[in-house]
Amino acid sequence: MNGTALRNRMVMAPMTRSRSNNGGNVATELTAKYYEQRASAGLIITEGTYVSEEAIGVINVPGIYTTEQIKGWKLTTEAVHQKGGTIFAQLWHTGAFSHPDLHNGKKPLAPSAVNANQQIFTAEGLKPSEAPQPMTLDDIKKTIADFKHAAINAFEAGFDGVELHGANGYLLQQFFSKNSNLREDEYGGTVENRARILFDILGALKDTVDISRVAVRLNPSLNGIMGILVDEETITLYNYIVNRLNDYCLAYVHLIEPFTDVTGNQNAIQEVAKHFRPIYNGTIIINRGFTKETATKVIHEGDADLVSFGVPFLANPDLVERFKADAALNKPDQSTFYTPGEKGYTDYPALNH
Numbered sequence: 001m002n003g004t005a006l007r008n009r010m011v012m013a014p015m016t017r018s019r020s021n022n023g024g025n026v027a028t029e030l031t032a033k034y035y036e037q038r039a040s041a042g043l044i045i046t047e048g049t050y051v052s053e054e055a056i057g058v059i060n061v062p063g064i065y066t067t068e069q070i071k072g073w074k075l076t077t078e079a080v081h082q083k084g085g086t087i088f089a090q091l092w093h094t095g096a097f098s099h100p101d102l103h104n105g106k107k108p109l110a111p112s113a114v115n116a117n118q119q120i121f122t123a124e125g126l127k128p129s130e131a132p133q134p135m136t137l138d139d140i141k142k143t144i145a146d147f148k149h150a151a152i153n154a155f156e157a158g159f160d161g162v163e164l165h166g167a168n169g170y171l172l173q174q175f176f177s178k179n180s181n182l183r184e185d186e187y188g189g190t191v192e193n194r195a196r197i198l199f200d201i202l203g204a205l206k207d208t209v210d211i212s213r214v215a216v217r218l219n220p221s222l223n224g225i226m227g228i229l230v231d232e233e234t235i236t237l238y239n240y241i242v243n244r245l246n247d248y249c250l251a252y253v254h255l256i257e258p259f260t261d262v263t264g265n266q267n268a269i270q271e272v273a274k275h276f277r278p279i280y281n282g283t284i285i286i287n288r289g290f291t292k293e294t295a296t297k298v299i300h301e302g303d304a305d306l307v308s309f310g311v312p313f314l315a316n317p318d319l320v321e322r323f324k325a326d327a328a329l330n331k332p333d334q335s336t337f338y339t340p341g342e343k344g345y346t347d348y349p350a351l352n353h
C-alpha cells in the first residue's frame, strides 16, 4: 500500500461504536481489546475520531485533539502492533450532522445553513438536527488546522496513518455537494471551489506529516440519505477530486459503492471501483456489501487493490481465518452497534473458542 506492506488484502472498514462514554471522548482499554481482536486484518481503519470539539456530532465517540485522547489511542495502536497489525485513524468532522446540545447550545458549524434532516444521538436520546451555522473563512481556516493537528496527534499516538473522512454526508462531503453548500466565496459554487477544503487540508498535511501515510475516503454515489443528493455535476466533481488526488502520492483512496440503488440515475456513478480504476494511479480500497467471493472477484478483475469489510469484521474478530477456512460467520447484533460496554463489542466468539 504505497510503501506500507500489509499481510493480506482484507481491510476493516471504519465503524463508529460509541464506547467512549467517559466524558472526555477517550478511547479506552476496551477499545484496544476490540481492535486487538481484529488485528489479523491487513489494515484496520478506526471508527471516525473527532478532530476537535466542533467536530462532535454523536455522543460517546473518541476524539484525537486532547493529550488524554492521544494517551487513550496509544493503548490501541500498541495492542494492534503487538499482534503484527497495521492501523490507520479515521479523522472525522460531522459538520451539520450534529446538534446544539453537543456544543453547549451553539449551532454546529457547516458550509451553509442547510438542515441535514437527521436524527442526532445526544445525551438525551435522538433529537432532530437543526440548520447549522455557516462557517466563516476563519472557521474554515481553523478546521483545516484542526485536521492538521489531529493528524500530528494520530502519528504521536502510534497510528500507521490517517484517513480523512470525506464520505457519508459529513463535513467534507457537505462542502462537496451542491445541495448542502450554498456558499458564494471560494469554498462554494464551482466544482473546484467545493472541493477546495479537501486540498487545503492535504496541502497542510503535506507540509507536516508523511503524505504517503495519508488517505481519503469518498462516497461519490451517496444519494437521498445522510442529507446528500447527487446532481448533474456530481460525476464531474468526483472525477476532478480523484484525478487531483493522483498528485499527492497518498496511501490509498477508499471508495464506497452506492449505498442505495442508483440504477438509471444518469447523475450517479453506477460502479464506483470500475469507474475510478482507470482514473486513479495509486492503491484503491473498495467497500460496501462485499463477501469473500465478490471481494476475490473484484481483486482478480483488477478494479481494486484491497477490499474493506464493515459489519463482517464487527461480528467476526477472526474474519481472515474464517475466510481461509470457509467457515460460517457470526450474525451481527444491530441492537448493540452503538451501546456502551462489552456486549456486542468484544464478546463475538472466534472460531474454536
Ligand SMILES: Cc1cc2nc3c(=O)[nH]c(=O)nc-3n(C[C@H](O)[C@H](O)[C@H](O)COP(=O)(O)O)c2cc1C
Pocket (backbone or CB within 6 Å): 013, 014, 015, 016, 017, 047, 048, 090, 165, 167, 168, 217, 256, 287, 288, 289, 290, 308, 309, 310, 311, 312, 337
Ligand atoms: C456500526 C457502523 C458504524 C459505522 N461508522 C462509520 C464511520 O465512523 N466512518 C465511516 O466512514 N463509515 C462508517 N460506517 C460505514 C462502514 O465503514 C461501511 O461503509 C459499511 O458498513 C458498509 O460496509 P459492509 O457492507 O462491509 O458492512 C459504519 C457502519 C456501521 C455498520
